[in-house]
Amino acid sequence: MTYLYEIDKIYLVDEENVKVGYVDYRIDNGILILNKVYVLPNYQGKGYARLIMDEAVVFAQKEKYLVRPICSYAIGYFEKNPLLKDLLESK
Secondary structure (H helix, E strand, O other): OEEEEOOOEEEEEOOOOOEEEEEEEEEEOOEEEEEEEEEOHHHOOOOHHHHHHHHHHHHHHHHOOEEEEOOHHHHHHHHHOHHHHHHEOOO
16 A cells, blocks of 8 residues: 545555545645545445554644544544644644
8 A cells, every 4th residue: 555645635545556545634824634534435444544544644743734633534533542632733
């Protein structure tokens, strides 16, 4: 698996060059806003959404962004990973 970065998405790409899923994001004043995490139906239930979120976290850390999860999957990801709470935008 590899990652492909575009202006507003990070794709997870498999060995056959299929974009199996993505996180849709935008950046606003140093905040990485995670709008949607999506995995193709045939690839769901295999941990790919978690891999996509892991990469979004790496991206945020590298660029020194705080994170604002919007979609339910991204919110749940941060709830299950309390060690990442310092990345979350404080409100």
